[in-house]
Amino acid sequence: YIGPQASNTAVLNLAIEGEWAIATAVGDSLACRNAADFCQTTKEVVSVTLAHWTFDGTLADASGHGNDGSFAGYWTPLYSTGYDCTVRGAARFEGDDYIRSANADGLPVYNYGAYSIAMWVKGPQQSDKRIFSESNTAGNNTPLFNIGTANDGATGAVDLYIRGDSATPLNHIKSTGVAFDDTWHHIVWVDANGAAALYIDGVQDATDFTYTKPTMTVDTTTIAGILRGSPCCQFTGLIDDVSIYNYILSEDQIAEMAVTPPECEPEVRVLAGDCNADGTLNVTDIIC
Numbered sequence: 001y002i003g004p005q006a007s008n009t010a011v012l013n014l015a016i017e018g019e020w021a022i023a024t025a026v027g028d029s030l031a032c033r034n035a036a037d038f039c040q041t042t043k044e045v046v047s048v049t050l051a052h053w054t055f056d057g058t059l060a061d062a063s064g065h066g067n068d069g070s071f072a073g074y075w076t077p078l079y080s081t082g083y084d085c086t087v088r089g090a091a092r093f094e095g096d097d098y099i100r101s102a103n104a105d106g107l108p109v110y111n112y113g114a115y116s117i118a119m120w121v122k123g124p125q126q127s128d129k130r131i132f133s134e135s136n137t138a139g140n141n142t143p144l145f146n147i148g149t150a151n152d153g154a155t156g157a158v159d160l161y162i163r164g165d166s167a168t169p170l171n172h173i174k175s176t177g178v179a180f181d182d183t184w185h186h187i188v189w190v191d192a193n194g195a196a197a198l199y200i201d202g203v204q205d206a207t208d209f210t211y212t213k214p215t216m217t218v219d220t221t222t223i224a225g226i227l228r229g230s231p232c233c234q235f236t237g238l239i240d241d242v243s244i245y246n247y248i249l250s251e252d253q254i255a256e257m258a259v260t261p262p263e264c265e266p267e268v269r270v271l272a273g274d275c276n277a278d279g280t281l282n283v284t285d286i287i288c
Contacts, residue, residue: 014113017047017247047247050106050115053223055079055240057088059099063243066104069223072231073097082240083120083184085264090120090240091224095129098225098234108134108218109244110145114192116249117147118257123237124182127153130233131187132242133226134218141228142166143216147189148233149180156180158187158198158205164214169194176206182237186258190248202258204251 003010014020020043027037051067053059057079059069071077073096082089091099101107109115121131130148135141146161156178162170177200179185188199194213198205220227223242225234249257 014043014045017045019044048106048245049243050109050246051101051221051242051244053091053099053242055089055091055242056082056086059091061102061104065106067101067107067221068104069099069101071097071099072227073234080238081264081267082238083122083186083261084240085262090122090238092238093224093235095234095236098227098231099223100227101221101223103219103221106246107221107244108145109221109246110134110216110218112246114190114246114248116188116190116245116247117243118186118188118245118249118254119242120184120186120240120261121179121237122182122184122240123149123180123235125149125153125156125180126236127151128159128233129224129235130222130226131224131235131239132189133222133233134216135220135222135226135228136218137220137228139229140165140217143218144226145216145218146226146233147187148235150174158200160189160196160198160209162211162214162216164216167212167214169211169214170209173207173209175200177201177203180237184238184240184261188249188254188257192248199254199258202255 023040025037049063051061052063054062061067078092079088080090080092081087126149128151130146132147134145136143143165144163148159150157150159151172158175158179160170160173175198179187179200186201190197194211196209226232
């Protein structure tokens with residue numbers, strides 16, 4: 001519900017799936033109404049996966065929205081064994097590379113009324129690196145939405161940083177739980193107009209992430225680093241199975257996603273063109 005108000009527009013964030021009835025009343029007096037002041041319409045809200053990067057040897061968006069990734073840093077994407085033991089099943093980052101979404105449809109996600117971001121991560125404790133970022137590459141370095149490692153590097157906590165066009169309501173707020181200890185962890189961030197929460201391995205973190213949502217002019221979505229005028233804050237480690245939704249995942253859905261990873265064989269690190277899988281590109285790859 002919005003109003004009464006003087007503005008000639010109103011924004012309604014319809015965050016729950018279903019058919020909504022929207023009614024408006026327009027007039028110069030609350031005490032005097034007539035039939036011409038009223039109108040009504042309906043709007044169907046459908047829950048959608050906006051992007052899904054499996055990283056199973058590809059940067060393609062499996063959601064069908066065309067938000068394919070492009071790799072920057074090394075000459076080719078790097079892969080390692082995924083959280084579910086899939087060979088070439090996770091994107092590998094060396095601290096000087098990142099993935100940028102094409103943002104063809106539905107992204108950036110921050111300005112949705114409600115949304116969720118889910119992913120698997122495996123990385124050591126490290127200072128002020130980002131696993132997910134939305135930013136502006138049109139010359140405005142101010143707005144930032146970041147999920148990453150602790151900015152002081154003192155713990156393996158998850159660090160949330162949200163800076164709008166003129167306000168910073170989450171200034172490196174850290175999780176109570178640990179997600180960066182060089183083992184696989186599942187992370188989910190849910191946000192319904194500032195009523196936000198973080199889940200690590202299926203359990204809601206004890207830190208209060210509620211905030212007043214500011215206006216944010218962002219146009220770029222990246223994984224494992226920030227991109228503005230130039231890239232920074234690149235993550236070292238593995239990221240797997242990243243999904244972005246235009247709705248709030250339920251606790252049951254999150255718990256189902258965060259099943260304990262299986263025990264895998266020693267990590268397989270794969271380079272494109274390394275046909276004998278010895279971890280290097282050399283003349284032996286030609287003859288095999």
